[in-house]
Each structure stands twice: as structure tokens, then as C-alpha cells.
Amino acid sequence: xxxxxxxxxxxxxxxxxxxxxxxxxxxxxxxxxxxxxxxxxxxxxxxxxxxxxxxxxxxxxxxxxxxxxxxxxxxxxxxxxxxxxxxxxxxxxxxxxxxxxxxxxxxxxxxxxxxxxxxxxxxxxxxxxxxxxxxxxxxxxxxxxxxxxxxxxxxxxxxxxxxxxxxxxxxxxxxxxxxxxxxxxxxxxxxxxxxxxxxxxxxxxxxxxxxxxxxxxx
Amino acid sequence: xxxxxxxxxxxxxxxxxxxxxxxxxxxxxxxxxxxxxxxxxxxxxxxxxxxxxxxxxxxxxxxxxxxxxxxxxxxxxxxxxxxxxxxxxxxxxxxxxxxxxxxxxxxxxxxxxxxxxxxxxxxxxxxxxxxxxxxxxxxxxxxxxxxxxxxxxxxxxxxxxxxxxxxxxxxxxxxxxxxxxxxxxxxxxxxxxxxxxxxxxxxxxxxxxxxxxxxxxx
Amino acid sequence: xxxxxxxxxxxxxxxxxxxxxxxxxxxxxxxxxxxxxxxxxxxxxxxxxxxxxxxxxxxxxxxxxxxxxxxxxxxxxxxxxxxxxxxxxxxxxxxxxxxxxxxxxxxxxxxxxxxxxxxxxxxxxxxxxxxxxxxxxxxxxxxxxxxxxxxxxxxxxxxxxxxxxxxxxxxxxxxxxxxxxxxxxxxxxxxxxxxxxxxxxxxxxxxxxxxxxxxxxx
Amino acid sequence: xxxxxxxxxxxxxxxxxxxxxxxxxxxxxxxxxxxxxxxxxxxxxxxxxxxxxxxxxxxxxxxxxxxxxxxxxxxxxxxxxxxxxxxxxxxxxxxxxxxxxxxxxxxxxxxxxxxxxxxxxxxxxxxxxxxxxxxxxxxxxxxxxxxxxxxxxxxxxxxxxxxxxxxxxxxxxxxxxxxxxxxxxxxxxxxxxxxxxxxxxxxxxxxxxxxxxxxxxx
DNA sequence: AATGAATGAGCCTTCATTCAT
DNA sequence: GATGAATGAAGGCTCATTCAT
Numbered sequence: 023x024x025x026x027x028x029x030x031x032x033x034x035x036x037x038x039x040x041x042x043x044x045x046x047x048x049x050x051x052x053x054x055x056x057x058x059x060x061x062x063x064x065x066x067x068x069x070x071x072x073x074x075x076x077x078x079x080x081x082x083x084x085x086x087x088x089x090x091x092x093x094x095x096x097x098x099x100x101x102x103x104x105x106x107x108x109x110x111x112x113x114x115x116x117x118x119x120x121x122x123x124x125x126x127x128x129x130x131x132x133x134x135x136x137x138x139x140x141x142x143x144x145x146x147x148x149x150x151x152x153x154x155x156x157x158x159x160x161x162x163x164x165x166x167x168x169x170x171x172x173x174x175x176x177x178x179x180x181x182x183x184x185x186x187x188x189x190x191x192x193x194x195x196x197x198x199x200x201x202x203x204x205x206x207x208x209x210x211x212x213x214x215x216x217x218x219x220x221x222x223x224x225x226x227x228x229x230x231x232x233x234x235x236x237x238x239x240x
Numbered sequence: 241x242x243x244x245x246x247x248x249x250x251x252x253x254x255x256x257x258x259x260x261x262x263x264x265x266x267x268x269x270x271x272x273x274x275x276x277x278x279x280x281x282x283x284x285x286x287x288x289x290x291x292x293x294x295x296x297x298x299x300x301x302x303x304x305x306x307x308x309x310x311x312x313x314x315x316x317x318x319x320x321x322x323x324x325x326x327x328x329x330x331x332x333x334x335x336x337x338x339x340x341x342x343x344x345x346x347x348x349x350x351x352x353x354x355x356x357x358x359x360x361x362x363x364x365x366x367x368x369x370x371x372x373x374x375x376x377x378x379x380x381x382x383x384x385x386x387x388x389x390x391x392x393x394x395x396x397x398x399x400x401x402x403x404x405x406x407x408x409x410x411x412x413x414x415x416x417x418x419x420x421x422x423x424x425x426x427x428x429x430x431x432x433x434x435x436x437x438x439x440x441x442x443x444x445x446x447x448x449x450x451x452x453x454x455x456x457x458x
Numbered sequence: 459x460x461x462x463x464x465x466x467x468x469x470x471x472x473x474x475x476x477x478x479x480x481x482x483x484x485x486x487x488x489x490x491x492x493x494x495x496x497x498x499x500x501x502x503x504x505x506x507x508x509x510x511x512x513x514x515x516x517x518x519x520x521x522x523x524x525x526x527x528x529x530x531x532x533x534x535x536x537x538x539x540x541x542x543x544x545x546x547x548x549x550x551x552x553x554x555x556x557x558x559x560x561x562x563x564x565x566x567x568x569x570x571x572x573x574x575x576x577x578x579x580x581x582x583x584x585x586x587x588x589x590x591x592x593x594x595x596x597x598x599x600x601x602x603x604x605x606x607x608x609x610x611x612x613x614x615x616x617x618x619x620x621x622x623x624x625x626x627x628x629x630x631x632x633x634x635x636x637x638x639x640x641x642x643x644x645x646x647x648x649x650x651x652x653x654x655x656x657x658x659x660x661x662x663x664x665x666x667x668x669x670x671x672x673x674x675x676x
Numbered sequence: 677x678x679x680x681x682x683x684x685x686x687x688x689x690x691x692x693x694x695x696x697x698x699x700x701x702x703x704x705x706x707x708x709x710x711x712x713x714x715x716x717x718x719x720x721x722x723x724x725x726x727x728x729x730x731x732x733x734x735x736x737x738x739x740x741x742x743x744x745x746x747x748x749x750x751x752x753x754x755x756x757x758x759x760x761x762x763x764x765x766x767x768x769x770x771x772x773x774x775x776x777x778x779x780x781x782x783x784x785x786x787x788x789x790x791x792x793x794x795x796x797x798x799x800x801x802x803x804x805x806x807x808x809x810x811x812x813x814x815x816x817x818x819x820x821x822x823x824x825x826x827x828x829x830x831x832x833x834x835x836x837x838x839x840x841x842x843x844x845x846x847x848x849x850x851x852x853x854x855x856x857x858x859x860x861x862x863x864x865x866x867x868x869x870x871x872x873x874x875x876x877x878x879x880x881x882x883x884x885x886x887x888x889x890x891x892x893x894x
Numbered sequence: 895a896a897t898g899a900a901t902g903a904g905c906c907t908t909c910a911t912t913c914a915t
Numbered sequence: 916g917a918t919g920a921a922t923g924a925a926g927g928c929t930c931a932t933t934c935a936t
Contacts, residue, residue: 052362055270058931068897143361144270145418153422164371179265183440190412197415200363222401226448233447251920286922486816488798506917518746579797580706581854589858619876626839628850633851636799640807658837666880686900722901
């Protein structure tokens with residue numbers, strides 16, 4: 023029932039239930055729209071439990087974000103099924119596909135996608151740490167990979183623009199989902215759909231990147 | 241001060257002040273976070289004025305969205321400086337550049353960008369109408385343009401995927417601005433910056449689209 | 459169109475429309491529940507017209523009461539079709555029947571019944587004057603009539619108790635109408651129904667009064 | 677002060693204070709006129725307590741009505757001191773006297789009379805349930821009793837008319853109290869006064885009922 | 895250690911009234 | 916003389932948080 027943790031006298035069970043319920047409700051309602059009453063009700067715990075275990079609503083939210091991001095990065099690492107010796111094309115595809123899997127994961131208990139989308143639209147204090155611990159390393163990895171395509175002398179702004187082009191194509195499906203589902207209601211996000219999307223984005227981007235490389239070297 | 245008597249029986253002045261103040265505060269705080277007190281204070285009008293002129297907070301919000309969208313579409317139309325006889329490349333550039341101008345416009349009183357970004361992240365009842373009156377025609381126009389590149393027999397899903405690739409690259413700068421400005425604080429969005437971004441996105445996309453066209457015809 | 463009155467420069471038409479609309483809405487919603495906006499809307503006049511013509515909401519209400527009471531007393535006088543030479547039984551029936559007609563009149567524009575019922579339940583400053591100008595004369599007349607039955611030496615408390623018994627039976631159908639219509643939904647208040655009710659109340663009361671007279675003289 | 681722990685998981689004390697303060701203020705001001713701020717102030721509790729314990733103002737009002745009605749019915753049951761073997765005259769007197777006691781009770785904390793009078797004049801959603809759970813059984817009991825006087829073949833409309841005559845005489849003192857106290861300021865409602873009134877109404881009605889019975893059998 | 899009642903600031907809205915044409 | 920826009924006080928209710936057990 024209760025896990026043995028470094029905090030022997032707090033109920034890890036209650037903490038976990040709050041993290042799960044909080045993720046779901048913050049994803050659905052946003053930080054402001056979510057109420058501690060709703061979260062505690064869904065978690066089946068006392069209304070004072072959030073303050074007791076996390077201090078306040080903000081710190082529960084930060085913990086939820088941290089928890090969801092950690093889970094999804096462990097589940098779908100950016101190198102997904104490749105090794106440093108894999109071809110650049112393969113590694114780009116792995117980066118794109120794993121990114122799609124993370125932001126559009128529909129597994130039960132997985133709320134990383136909508137949480138991050140909301141955090142972009144309405145940043146909270148949590149964003150700073152996320153950028154430094156997670157997003158910057160991710161973008162650096164992509165930049166390094168793109169440098170292999172663009173050559174050692176490619177100007178950093180070009181690399182960054184290409185990175186933006188790649189990531190933007192992916193995030194479109196996440197950030198504009200409300201509109202996409204209205205314009206094209208039949209679009210689904212099962213694993214095979216994401217594979218197809220990742221294939222398109224990779225091919226489209228490879229052509230774009232190579233064109234940029236040529237232009238840059240001219 | 242001076243009353244523009246276009247709307248003889250309503251106080252156009254007060255309406256306009258509320259639309260401006262509402263746009264700024266809704267953009268900064270979101271629909272939920274914005275308070276009618278703040279909006280009225282910024283507009284310099286009585287707190288009951290929203291009720292009197294717009295009915296309630298929701299309808300003020302819808303009017304603000306409508307107003308901002310109308311302004312920006314008139315200011316930066318999607319065909320921006322081109323005609324139907326312009327080359328497809330030129331028209332694609334016009335589409336991309338005008339899109340950038342709209343979503344990243346920094347003119348005083350222009351809050352269309354952040355408002356739409358929030359509306360995507362946390363849709364309200366206003367989104368339905370926006371999709372039908374504005375976004376669908378816009379996407380249709382892009383699809384028609386892309387069909388010129390991809391050929392008459394290009395499968396609709398491919399056209400849509402390419403349209404998503406183009407729009408995604410643009411919106412990335414809008415939706416991820418909080419992260420971008422942390423990762424790359426020197427990036428600015430003056431008109432010449434947007435021109436450069438539009439140039440990159442257009443060239444990147446043209447290469448991607450042409451690769452897709454080749455692949456599709458194979 | 460506009461009546462020539464002692465106030466040549468105010469619109470008698472507007473006053474009249476406000477009195478009619480006010481009667482209907484005060485009757486339906488009570489003084490507190492009625493809003494000046496609703497009344498002015500129903501009257502088809504400007505929202506400031508009440509203050510302009512009557513001073514404020516309270517004084518409109520008092521005028522409405524006065525107006526309705528005057529109308530109904532003129533329409534259904536307490537002596538209704540009898541003369542001082544009619545028999546006491548006939549005069550009691552006339553008193554009862556006319557009372558029923560006044561409090562349950564359903565003619566268009568006639569709101570005296572519900573207005574008075576509300577005024578009893580939630581007295582306003584208007585009640586004082588109503589009591590002195592209308593209700594006291596009415597009760598005095600009834601007491602005088604009852605004294606004919608009870609004899610010259612009947613103690614005033616007995617007369618008052620009998621008067622209360624008579625009036626109470628009538629007002630029951632007015633004050634408890636919401637309950638009556640739930641308990642007995644088929645009951646209606648057309649003129650012939652009121653005639654039957656008046657017949658019953660008169661006969662019931664005559665028997666009661668005569669029993670009281672006997673008991674009193676013993 | 678002292679917690680009566682009949683309801684272990686709710687604060688019975690706070691609930692009770694709100695029920696008492698609510699009864700007094702609803703009786704004095706009506707549902708609309710009463711403000712939650714006033715009620716909470718009088719109860720000496722926080723303004724959010726109504727929401728916490730009762731949900732909202734309407735449900736507090738319903739609870740107050742329920743509570744007051746229950747108290748007064750337990751305190752003064754309609755059979756008041758009689759048994760089924762008592763004479764019909766005695767049982768009619770008991771019905772009338774207990775009715776007077778309920779609607780004109782002046783004990784501290786007893787607000788059933790004015791509350792019900794207001795509910796008649798301006799019915800709320802609470803009236804439906806009151807009619808079915810309390811008023812209909814009460815009227816049915818009276819009808820059954822009156823049938824003993826009027827005979828087994830008395831037509832139901834006659835029974836109902838007599839019941840109305842009885843109840844109307846009683847309620848007059850409740851519903852017209854504001855007028856009565858102006859017309860006859862010396863009238864008081866101590867227990868002995870109510871006894872006298874009940875005696876009059878019973879005797880008056882017995883004569884009336886017996887006259888109706890004779891007429892009906894003719 | 896954990897509960898649930900209590901807190902008070904703040905939210906959107908409604909209202910009768912007044913003011914400037 | 917009559918309008919309709921503007922006013923500001925108050926209304927019911929919600930919320931994250933704290934307190935007493």
C-alpha cells in the first residue's frame with residue numbers, strides 16, 4: 023500500500039494520486055481553471071491534502087509538470103531506437119517521431135502534451151526551469167544533428183531557423199489541435215498515424231535542410 | 241474627446257475604449273484571468289459599461305476577437321502585394337510573410353497574435369465562428385496554392401500535410417515565443433526580421449514541397 | 459393622442475402606459491422583483507421616463523396602486539346593484555360578491571387583486587394611505603351591516619370577529635391561490651364561478667352570524 | 677459554545693445558527709430581500725458558510741422552511757389534545773386552535789407564520805414540496821372531518837368550500853396582519869387571544885357547516 | 895499525520911438613479 | 916421635454932488557503 027520512501031511519514035500514495043489527478047485536471051482546465059477542490063475530489067483525498075503535501079497549488083502544478091515530463095522523456099527518448107552510429111537521416115527521423123509520440127501521446131495518465139501546450143500559451147514560473155533542464159538540451163541535440171547536414175561552417179542563425187522549421191511542423195499538430203479537429207475531424211493520432219506524420223515531416227525537412235545547405239555554401 | 245458619430249445611438253467612444261483595453265488585457269491575462277474591473281479601469285469607464293455595451297464579459301471578448309482579427313486581416317491581407325498573375329513562388333512568399341506579420345505584429349493596439357494563441361490553447365465558444373469565417377478560408381487558399389506545386393493529382397492528405405508544414409513553421413514563432421525568447425533572447429520581430437523569417441520558411445518549404453511533389457508523382 | 463391636462467407639457471400618454479405596464483409587472487414580480495427596465499420596456503418608453511414622470515420607482519408603485527384600486531372600486535362598488543332599502547341578506551351578498559369580483563377580477567389591465575395581496579404580505583409605505591382611504595371605510599360599512607344582524611347591543615369585538623370571518627373566507631381564494639391551484643387545478647374564476655363562491659360564503663356566514671347573534675343575546 | 681455532536685461530520689452548530697438567522701431574516705425581508713451577507717452577519721458566521729453548508733441561498737431557504745414547518749407541526753399538531761374518539765366538535769376546535777397557534781406563534785425562533793404567508797404571496801420552488809408533504813395531508817384531514825358533519829353523500833365541492841371557509845377565517849389573521857394591526861391596534865395574539873379567536877371561528881363555522889348540511893340534504 | 899470546517903478577498907453581474915445632451 | 920449613456924453600490928457566489936482538532 024504505502025511505499026517506503028525518504029519521507030517515511032507522508033503518504034506516498036496520496037502524493038501519487040494528487041499528481042495523477044492534478045495532471046488530468048490541469049491539462050483539461052489549465053492552471054487557473056483547475057480548482058484544488060476538483061483535483062482533491064478526483065484524487066479522493068482531503069481538500070487540505072494539496073497544501074499539506076505540496077505547500078500550495080503552484081507547487082503541486084510544478085510537481086505535476088516535472089513528473090509528466092520525466093515520464094514521457096523516459097518513455098520516448100529523443101534517440102528512440104537509434105545509436106550514435108545510425109545515419110543522420112535515421113537519427114532525424116527518430117528525433118521527429120519521438121517528439122510526436124511525446125506531444126501527442128494518448129496513453130492513460132499521459133498529459134504531457136496538453137500541459138506543455140498550455141504552459142507555452144500562458145507561462146508560469148515553472149517554465150524557466152523546464153527550459154533549462156529539458157528544452158535547451160533537446161534543442162541543442164537537434165542543432166548538433168542539423169549541423170551534420172548543414173556543414174561545419176553553417177551560420178548558427180541558419181541552424182536555428184532549420185531547427186525551428188522542424189520543431190514547428192511537429193508542434194503544429196499539438197498547439198492547433200482544437201482547430202485541426204474542427205477543420206479535419208477524421209484525423210486521429212494513433213501510433214501508426216504519428217509514424218506517417220513523422221515520415222512526412224522528416225522527408226519535408228530533409229529536402230528543406232538540404233536546400234538550405236546548398237544555398238548556404240554558395 | 242471627439243465623437244465619431246458612425247454609430248449614432250451608441251457611444252462609439254466608450255465601445256472603442258473597451259475594445260482596446262479588453263484586447264490588451266485579454267491578451268495578457270487570458271479570458272479567465274482578465275477581470276472586468278481591470279478592463280474598465282484601463283478603459284477609464286465605469287464598471288457597468290461592459291454590461292451596458294456588450295451584455296457581459298463573454299460577448300466583450302468575442303467582440304474583441306472579431307475586431308482584432310478584422311483589423312489585422314485588413315492591414316495584412318494574405319495576398320499582400322501580389323496578384324493572381326504573380327508567380328506561385330511569389331504568392332507563397334506573400335502568404336507566409338503576411339501570416340508572420342499578422343501573428344507577430346507589434347504595432348500598438350494590435351493583440352491579434354497572443355489572443356489567437358490563447359484561443360488555440362484554451363478554446364472558448366468564440367473559436368467555432370473564427371474557424372468557419374476566417375481560418376477555413378485561409379487554409380483553403382493555401383491548399384489551392386499548394387495544389388499548383390503538387391499537381392492536379394496530388395492526394396488531398398499530402399496537400400494538407402504540406403499546408404500544415406508551412407503553417408506550423410510560422411506559428412512556431414508565435415506559440416513558442418516564451419521559450420524562444422528564453423533560448424535566444426536576441427531574437428526580435430521587427431518588420432525586417434519577419435521578412436528574413438518569411439524568406440527562410442518559404443525557401444525551406446518550397447524545397448520540401450517540391451520533394452513531396454516528386455515523391456508523389458513517382 | 460395627448461390629453462389636455464393640468465400639466466400641459468408632460469405626456470399623459472407616457473404616464474398612462476407606465477401605469478399599465480407597472481401594474482402588470484408589479485403584480486407579477488412584486489415591488490422588489492420588478493425592475494424599472496422591464497417596466498419601461500413593456501411600456502415602450504425611455505428608461506428615464508419613470509424618474510421623469512413619477513420621481514422614482516416607489517412613487518410609480520404608489521400611483522399604480524392608487525390607480526388600480528380606484529378603477530376596481532368604480533367598476534365593482536361594494537353595494538353592487540343594491541340600495542339602502544334592499545334586505546340585509548341581499549346587501550351582504552352584494553358586499554361579498556363585489557369583494558370577490560374585485561380581488562379575483564381577470565379582466566385585461568386589472569391587477570388590483572395580486573397587487574393588494576402582495577402589499578399585505580410585504581407592506582410598503584403605500585399601505586398606510588390605502589388603509590385609511592379605502593380599507594377602513596369598507597370594513598366600517600361591513601360592520602354597520604353586520605350590526606343589523608347582531609343587534610344594537612352586540613359587543614364591537616363580536617362584530618369585528620364576524621367581519622373578519624366574512625372577509626377571511628373571501629380573501630382565502632386570493633391569498634392562497636398558488637396553493638389552491640395546486641390542490642385543485644380545475645378551479646376557475648369566471649364570473650359564474652365567483653357568483654357560486656359568493657353564494658356559499660354568504661349562506662355560510664349568515665348561518666354563522668345568526669348563531670353568534672343568538673349566543674350573544676343569551 | 678457546546679457542540680451537540682448529533683451530526684459528527686458537519687458543524688451542527690453553524691448549520692443551526694444559519695437556520696435561525698435565515699428564518700428571521702427571510703421572514704422579515706422575503707427571499708429576495710434577504711441578503712446572504714445579512715444572514716451570515718446575524719448568525720455570526722463567515723459569508724462563505726452558506727455555500728459550504730447549504731450550497732446556495734435557495735437551498736438555505738428551503739432548509740429554513742422545512743425546519744420551521746417541522747418544528748411548528750411537532751409543537752402544535754393538528755389533533756392537539758384530542759383523540760379519534762373525541763367528538764367532532766372537539767376535533768374541529770382542536771384543528772382550528774392548533775392552526776391558529778401555528779400561524780400566529782410568537783415564540784422566539786418561530787417564524788413559520790410569516791414565512792408561509794410570504795411563500796403564498798410569492799411562491800418559490802419550495803412551495804411544490806410543501807404542498808405535497810404538508811398542506812395536502814392537512815386539508816385532507818379537514819375534509820375528512822367535515823364529511824362527518826356534512827354526511828356521507830355530501831358533494832366534494834361542498835366539502836371543499838366549507839374547508840376553505842374554515843381555513844380562510846384563520847389565515848385572515850395571518851395574511852392581513854399588517855392591515856389588522858392598523859385598523860385595530862389593540863388586538864394581540866397571546867395564547868388566550870388565540871383561544872378566543874379559535875372559539876369564535878369554530879362556533880361560527882359549526883353553524884355555517886350545519887346550515888350547509890341541511891341545505892345539501894334538502 | 896490528516897481532516898473538514900472556517901475564512902475573507904475577489905469575481906461577474908444587476909440595479910435604480912443621474913447626467914449631458 | 917425627453918433621451919440614452921454613465922454611474923457606483925451592492926448582490927450571490929467561488930476560491931485557495933488556514934485553523935482547530
